[in-house]
Amino acid sequence: MKKKVDYYVLDVFTDQKFKGNQLSVVYIEEQLELEQYYDIAREFGYSETSFVNYSAAEKVFSVRSFTPANFEITGAGHNLLGAVCLAILKKWDIFREQNGQAWVLMAGEKIPLKISERDGIPYVGMKQRPAEIMVTVPSGVIAEAIGLDAEDLTLNDWNINIVKTEVGHLMVPIKNSEFLNKAVLSKSLLKEASSKFGFEGCYLFTTEHGKNEFLAETRFFNPSIGIDEDPATGTAAGPLTGYLENLGYAEKNQSYRILQGAHVRRPSVIEAEVVDDGIWISGSSIIVMEGVMYLD
Numbered sequence: 001m002k003k004k005v006d007y008y009v010l011d012v013f014t015d016q017k018f019k020g021n022q023l024s025v026v027y028i029e030e031q032l033e034l035e036q037y038y039d040i041a042r043e044f045g046y047s048e049t050s051f052v053n054y055s056a057a058e059k060v061f062s063v064r065s066f067t068p069a070n071f072e073i074t075g076a077g078h079n080l081l082g083a084v085c086l087a088i089l090k091k092w093d094i095f096r097e098q099n100g101q102a103w104v105l106m107a108g109e110k111i112p113l114k115i116s117e118r119d120g121i122p123y124v125g126m127k128q129r130p131a132e133i134m135v136t137v138p139s140g141v142i143a144e145a146i147g148l149d150a151e152d153l154t155l156n157d158w159n160i161n162i163v164k165t166e167v168g169h170l171m172v173p174i175k176n177s178e179f180l181n182k183a184v185l186s187k188s189l190l191k192e193a194s195s196k197f198g199f200e201g202c203y204l205f206t207t208e209h210g211k212n213e214f215l216a217e218t219r220f221f222n223p224s225i226g227i228d229e230d231p232a233t234g235t236a237a238g239p240l241t242g243y244l245e246n247l248g249y250a251e252k253n254q255s256y257r258i259l260q261g262a263h264v265r266r267p268s269v270i271e272a273e274v275v276d277d278g279i280w281i282s283g284s285s286i287i288v289m290e291g292v293m294y295l296d
Helices: 034-044 078-089 139-145 177-182 187-197 234-246
Strands: 004-012 021-027 049-055 060-066 102-106 109-118 121-128 132-136 161-164 168-173 202-206 216-222 227-230 256-260 268-275 278-283 285-294
Touching: 004 078, 021 034, 021 078, 034 049, 034 060, 049 078, 060 078, 078 102, 078 109, 078 121, 078 234, 078 278, 078 285, 121 234, 121 285, 139 187, 161 234, 168 234, 177 202, 177 216, 202 234, 216 234, 234 256, 234 268, 234 278
Parallel strands: 021 049, 060 102, 168 202, 216 256
Antiparallel strands: 004 021, 004 285, 049 060, 102 109, 109 121, 121 278, 132 161, 161 168, 202 216, 216 227, 256 268, 268 278
């Protein structure tokens, strides 16, 4: 008999089909060989594929995520949000052994969750660590890598900094939405800068976008792990909100909305809130496909 697994495709950080960030989720009864994770992630071809299972022995829902470039993602972003929303939408009782605070296991690490509902759609919050502001990167290096001039990377005299909650991403302030949309990725130059300065992805953002409902409008590039442009990146939205709070532009204990993906016609809305002991990243997801995959 052929070995088979169920799979699902969701649009994440949206409440509408065909918007947000696409995520494939595969339900497995037991862990696979590493090459199988790689092969399946490449087969789907989305920026990330999450593999989920419920361990009755450990009494926890666990998630592992991989990119098509054979890279395992350890941060809590759309890869985790979509997996948890799927479990809720399919009525999998993944929190039955937990009292009080809901949580899941992501790459071996406990991730606290907040579960709610809006207009009949599950809304999930994932808690990241407090933002850690690290290295400042020269504007000339990054400007060349994204096809802009150094003067286009000026916004309120803010520096270009690596900021980390789950993962160290580069926060790049952009003068306004016109220049944000003009940015063009040079994979080789950004990979070179990433290796030299020690960041993973590059998060372009502007607060000068003319959309009052959003804290910032953003774009995300991460060619080092096979992501040219991502429509929604929770692991970058957390650091950005923490960075803006550190700069005095955002406040603690206030929920903000971040717009990403508009440039690639998959608009996504990420909610973020800085609290004393971390940053909550929240959103919803919609199932758009489901089926069966044969492994042999």
